[in-house]
Amino acid sequence: MRHPILQTRISYNRVWIETCYFCSQPCYPSKGITFVRNDARVFRFCRSKCHKNFKMKRNPRKLKWTKAFRKNAGKEMIVDTSLTFAARRNIPVRYNRTLIAKTLDAMKRINEIRQRRERVFYKKRMAGNRLREKELNKKLVETQSHLLPRMSGTMKKKLEEEAQNQQLNRIDEENVMMIDSRAQKNRQYQLI
Structure with a gap:
């Protein structure tokens, strides 16, 4: 039989999910790097990439992949x-x-x-x-039109005809709308 103290369950406290000092992404427990300076200031980094950039004294606001840049540039x-x-x-x-x-x-x-x-x-x-x-x-x-594939003459004609048809359809729709609006105005005047 085991000792009673060893049989008790170990209770874990709730662990903080901290943010990375450099890129502001979440730092999960037991992941990443914790750097403690001589003045007892604690820096948490989510990965070695952030730690290396911090050691190189890079500015997070100038690196496009950090949240500081995204917020500073108005993207978030x-x-x-x-x-x-x-x-x-x-x-x-x-x-x-x-x-x-x-x-x-x-x-x-x-x-x-x-x-x-x-x-x-x-x-x-x-x-x-x-x-x-x-x-x-x-x-x-x-x-860069010279990079585009050449169009045959029949294709050009088809495209031009389609463009003309679309333009005619638009004009017809506008005319119909104008006629409808005039008819509605006439009806309103007749009712008065």
Whole structure:
């Protein structure tokens, strides 16, 4: 039979998932590198890449793969109320079952809100991107047209005919819309 002290279960405290000092990604327990300076300042790094860049005294705001760069360049949300909930609080709270349940529900809701806001932020950021890409593609075709495959004469004629047909269809649709709007105005005048 084993000793009673050895039979007891070892209870583990909740471990913090800290953020990397360099790239701001999560540092999970037993992963990455912890560097403690002589003045007892602790630096956590998620991988050797971050540690090496820190030792080379590189600025995280100048490296495109770090969160500091993304926030500084306006590619990620900086000011948002949903981000304040993720701040670390070192004040212990007495266990209360209802409080924990409410907190977990609130965490889910906050996560949904944050994801929705990030999607909206991304859509706004990418709004003019399609037009810019289109313009760049047009410019590329104009400047590098010698690289494009040659079109036969029949293909050119077909494309020109399709373009003319589309233009005629647009004009017809505009005329129909104008006629409809005039007819509606006439009806309104007749009712008065």
